[in-house]
Amino acid sequence: MILRIFHSRLTILLSGTLLVLASCSKTANTSLVSTPVTSVQIQFYNYVGNVPLQRNVGAYTNTAGEQYTVSKLLYYVSNFQLTDANGKTITLPQRYFLVDDATDSTKKITLDSVPAGQYTAVKWVIGVDSIRNVSGAQAGALAPENGMFWTWNSGYIMAKMEGNSPQSTTALKDFQFHIGGFKQPYNALKVITVTFPSTLTVSPDNQAKINIKADADKWFHTPNTVSIAQSSVIMAAGANAMAVAENYQQMFSVLSIAN
Numbered sequence: 001m002i003l004r005i006f007h008s009r010l011t012i013l014l015s016g017t018l019l020v021l022a023s024c025s026k027t028a029n030t031s032l033v034s035t036p037v038t039s040v041q042i043q044f045y046n047y048v049g050n051v052p053l054q055r056n057v058g059a060y061t062n063t064a065g066e067q068y069t070v071s072k073l074l075y076y077v078s079n080f081q082l083t084d085a086n087g088k089t090i091t092l093p094q095r096y097f098l099v100d101d102a103t104d105s106t107k108k109i110t111l112d113s114v115p116a117g118q119y120t121a122v123k124w125v126i127g128v129d130s131i132r133n134v135s136g137a138q139a140g141a142l143a144p145e146n147g148m149f150w151t152w153n154s155g156y157i158m159a160k161m162e163g164n165s166p167q168s169t170t171a172l173k174d175f176q177f178h179i180g181g182f183k184q185p186y187n188a189l190k191v192i193t194v195t196f197p198s199t200l201t202v203s204p205d206n207q208a209k210i211n212i213k214a215d216a217d218k219w220f221h222t223p224n225t226v227s228i229a230q231s232s233v234i235m236a237a238g239a240n241a242m243a244v245a246e247n248y249q250q251m252f253s254v255l256s257i258a259n
Contacts, residue, residue: 035115038204040082042122044099044107045255046073048217055101062220064227068165068175073101073216074148075159075248076128076141077192080111083121085199090115096128098141098148099214114208119200122210126248127158127189130182155180155237158188159248161219167229175228177219179244181237188241190249201259211255218251219244 046053048060048070056071078096081089097109132142133155142149148157161177168175181188194212202208220226224243234240 066167070163072162079125081123085118121195123193128156168232186237188245209258
């Protein structure tokens with residue numbers, strides 16, 4: 001009788017242990033299942049108004065009625081985020097890219113470690129954040145050899161446009177807009193948000209692509225009218241740099257997406 005009771009209790013104990021182990025195994029297996037990550041490609045297309053930018057060749061007119069050509073156009077893009085279909089913000093690993101119109105390879109960037117899913121918008125910063133500005137000259141896209149670092153000001157040029165204009169007040173009739181500053185009240189860092197025309201599906205089975213238009217003419221208007229005659233050279237943080245930064249914050253829009 002005592003032996004029968006012992007066997008019965010042992011059977012119950014073993015059964016319970018097996019259930020617990022099965023449950024733990026199931027939980028462990030479930031925790032190993034995670035959302036796969038992949039990449040998203042972004043291609044920047046530089047325009048002036050509705051026509052592709054042609055450096056040193058294209059002749060354009062700004063809202064102040066001034067004629068100008070563009071010889072250089074460069075801008076930093078960094079700190080990317082995606083908005084998913086539920087409105088959740090997905091912050092991607094911190095990366096810094098320098099888009100240079102003179103170098104086609106820089107106009108195509110790849111965002112890594114993007115969780116598979118559906119997205120409705122992309123957000124980024126045009127410029128280099130304050131932490132990197134106070135870390136001194138660095139490597140890669142942030143290397144001083146790129147000509148986007150003020151050694152005397154210990155900070156980065158967030159975006160640069162150079163060109164020529166008959167209305168320029170310089171001896172060479174050129175203009176130089178080197179926009180920087182990361183401290184208040186002249187913080188030129190600007191956040192860009194663009195919404196997709198349809199849902200972007202990101203999957204390891206496909207290469208999702210976002211084609212972005214960057215309109216250089218926006219540097220001269222909306223919300224501020226920037227005149228080359230009045231400000232032919234901007235090379236320091238200040239009110240003039242802020243006016244241009246507020247304008248180029250509006251220069252980005254989505255041309256198309258591909259899933």
